[in-house]
Amino acid sequence: MADQAFVTLATNDNYARGAMVLGKSLRKHNTTKKLVALIGPQVSEPSQSVLKRIYDEVRVVDVLDSGDTAHLAMMKRPELGVTFTKLHCWTLTHYSKCVFMDADTMVLSNIDELFDREELSAAPDPGWPDCFNSGVFVFRPSVETHGKLLQYCTEHGSFDGGDQGILNGFFSNWATADISKHLPFIYNLSSIAIYTYLPAFKQYGGNAKVVHFLGKTKPWDYTFDPKTKQISGSEQDAATHPTFLLNWWTLYSGDVVPMLHEEYGEQPFHSG
Amino acid sequence: MADQAFVTLATNDNYARGAMVLGKSLRKHNTTKKLVALIGPQVSEPSQSVLKRIYDEVRVVDVLDSGDTAHLAMMKRPELGVTFTKLHCWTLTHYSKCVFMDADTMVLSNIDELFDREELSAAPDPGWPDCFNSGVFVFRPSVETHGKLLQYCTEHGSFDGGDQGILNGFFSNWATADISKHLPFIYNLSSIAIYTYLPAFKQYGGNAKVVHFLGKTKPWDYTFDPKTKQISGSEQDAATHPTFLLNWWTLYSGDVVPMLHEEYGEQPFHSG
Numbered sequence: 001m002a003d004q005a006f007v008t009l010a011t012n013d014n015y016a017r018g019a020m021v022l023g024k025s026l027r028k029h030n031t032t033k034k035l036v037a038l039i040g041p042q043v044s045e046p047s048q049s050v051l052k053r054i055y056d057e058v059r060v061v062d063v064l065d066s067g068d069t070a071h072l073a074m075m076k077r078p079e080l081g082v083t084f085t086k087l088h089c090w091t092l093t094h095y096s097k098c099v100f101m102d103a104d105t106m107v108l109s110n111i112d113e114l115f116d117r118e119e120l121s122a123a124p125d126p127g128w129p130d131c132f133n134s135g136v137f138v139f140r141p142s143v144e145t146h147g148k149l150l151q152y153c154t155e156h157g158s159f160d161g162g163d164q165g166i167l168n169g170f171f172s173n174w175a176t177a178d179i180s181k182h183l184p185f186i187y188n189l190s191s192i193a194i195y196t197y198l199p200a201f202k203q204y205g206g207n208a209k210v211v212h213f214l215g216k217t218k219p220w221d222y223t224f225d226p227k228t229k230q231i232s233g234s235e236q237d238a239a240t241h242p243t244f245l246l247n248w249w250t251l252y253s254g255d256v257v258p259m260l261h262e263e264y265g266e267q268p269f270h271s272g
Numbered sequence: 273m274a275d276q277a278f279v280t281l282a283t284n285d286n287y288a289r290g291a292m293v294l295g296k297s298l299r300k301h302n303t304t305k306k307l308v309a310l311i312g313p314q315v316s317e318p319s320q321s322v323l324k325r326i327y328d329e330v331r332v333v334d335v336l337d338s339g340d341t342a343h344l345a346m347m348k349r350p351e352l353g354v355t356f357t358k359l360h361c362w363t364l365t366h367y368s369k370c371v372f373m374d375a376d377t378m379v380l381s382n383i384d385e386l387f388d389r390e391e392l393s394a395a396p397d398p399g400w401p402d403c404f405n406s407g408v409f410v411f412r413p414s415v416e417t418h419g420k421l422l423q424y425c426t427e428h429g430s431f432d433g434g435d436q437g438i439l440n441g442f443f444s445n446w447a448t449a450d451i452s453k454h455l456p457f458i459y460n461l462s463s464i465a466i467y468t469y470l471p472a473f474k475q476y477g478g479n480a481k482v483v484h485f486l487g488k489t490k491p492w493d494y495t496f497d498p499k500t501k502q503i504s505g506s507e508q509d510a511a512t513h514p515t516f517l518l519n520w521w522t523l524y525s526g527d528v529v530p531m532l533h534e535e536y537g538e539q540p541f542h543s544g
């Protein structure tokens with residue numbers, strides 16, 4: 001459907017590389033939805049060009065420049081910079097329904113069925129499971145909701161300093177109100193869950209549909225040798241399941257790096 | 273109500289100490305429900321005597337001795353010893369509804385409202401949040417359900433080697449079927465959640481009703497100096513929130529140790 005879209009966010013070239021892999025993974029699994037990338041003004045020209053080849057719509061969001069309520073909210077809560085950019089997704093009112101996905105996620109199969117869900121649907125956060133993880137969520141763009149979210153930000157701030165704290169504060173009955181708004185955990189399988197409860201991962205992880213490289217070390221922080229298919233460069237190697245990380249790097253080096261080379265030409269870019 | 277009970281389990285003297293603290297914590301908060309302890313035959317006489325002073329009913333469960341279907345099931349899956357003892361709680365049919373609580377839990381307020389819930393209600397497990405944690409759950413004793421659980425054990429085993437794997441396999445629609453069967457996480461706040469998502473703990477942890485000392489190091493593995501109120505003796509000190517651990521030790525040293533001294537007399541017991 002043309003009025004439904006997957007939406008992601010990248011405020012810099014590193015997260016842009018994540019957005020490229022995410023977009024490619026959605027295309028590979030034949031999504032019928034539109035793909036939208038919100039980007040910050042720091043994303044370089046060549047990276048923007050690559051994003052435009054993968055995404056239907058690439059929209060630069062500069063909250064600081066906007067001069068509207070978002071800007072005013074930002075002035076009151078300057079610590080929530082990226083969060084305000086993420087909340088901007090509610091203004092995409094040319095779509096009736098969207099699924100937001102963090103730039104550090106990747107799909108492993110077609111997940112268009114998520115559009116059957118209502119706002120706000122999300123998967124539980126491992127760690128504090130009465131909170132939802134804000135790396136994957138279904139929402140309905142609405143200027144009114146966007147305004148209320150900005151107001152919530154200025155009045156309450158974020159208990160965790162990020163968008164997850166805001167969104168859980170705002171959609172505060174998620175844990176108790178409606179089971180259909182609980183996405184199965186396999187739609188936002190964070191690497192952290194793999195080592196905290198390995199037997200459950202072995203039992204259910206084979207059905208994973210979305211992997212989320214949550215936490216400090218992102219896929220692009222590793223290095224990868226395409227010839228030997230070896231990943232290295234982090235002390236935390238054991239933390240993320242090597243298969244998922246390899247999936248990410250295979251897609252990145254096979255499908256994204258060639259496009260980056262074309263766009264960057266002789267300019268250097270950091271390929272991993 | 274006389275036909276409703278809190279039920280716990282202790283197969284040895286260490287877990288029995290946990291059961292004593294749990295029972296005392298329920299009494300302190302004026303529960304109107306009966307208290308039942310299932311114990312293994314290894315629990316010493318003096319510990320049994322203390323349990324009998326705290327609990328309304330102390331029942332020795334020896335699956336190996338039973339000669340019934342539980343025994344047969346156990347023969348096929350000998351690795352699930354403690355699990356079979358835990359499943360025995362479904363045979364307490366002189367109660368219409370029960371709340372099972374691990375011996376490593378402690379209540380921080382009256383939680384009798386849990387009896388408004390239906391089988392099988394439980395809180396999500398941090399780590400793999402589409403599984404419930406089996407440290408606190410509402411159930412209805414039933415010989416029929418008990419039989420089905422034993423059959424499930426023999427046919428499928430446990431994906432995690434314990435009761436949590438069995439119960440999640442058996443009550444497999446918990447994640448998707450009925451939001452009222454999702455107990456709020458504050459009814460089974462495991463220490464692991466505190467350090468994996470500290471801001472959420474700071475935001476919501478103040479409402480904790482049940483703390484669960486999940487994991488390898490149990491409260492009774494520490495040592496405590498009642499005079500200085502100092503806890504020591506584990507490398508993992510930072511892992512469990514000191515306040516909860518101090519609560520446990522305060523109740524243990526103040527209310528339980530005197531009873532142990534009376535029952536053990538001159539015999540030595542390990543007070544911590």
Ligand SMILES: O=c1ccn([C@@H]2O[C@H](COP(=O)(O)OP(=O)(O)O)[C@@H](O)[C@H]2O)c(=O)[nH]1
Binds near residue numbers: 102
């Ligand atoms: O400097 C940043 C930080 C975050 N993000 C976006 O915000 C999301 C959430 O941040 P992150 O994934 O790093 O948080 P985590 O999932 O590890 O908690 C990212 O996936 C990006 O889409 C971004 O564009 N630039």
Ligand SMILES: O=c1ccn([C@@H]2O[C@H](COP(=O)(O)OP(=O)(O)O)[C@@H](O)[C@H]2O)c(=O)[nH]1
Binds near residue numbers: 280358375377
């Ligand atoms: O040797 C044992 C192990 C476990 N248990 C009982 O089974 C519960 C579950 O085990 P535990 O709490 O150690 O597991 P965790 O919650 O750490 O996963 C305990 O609280 C006890 O009630 C027991 O009686 N003896």
Ligand SMILES: [Mn+2]
Binds near residue numbers: 212
């Ligand atoms: Mn993320």
Ligand SMILES: [Mn+2]
Binds near residue numbers: 375486487
């Ligand atoms: Mn336990």
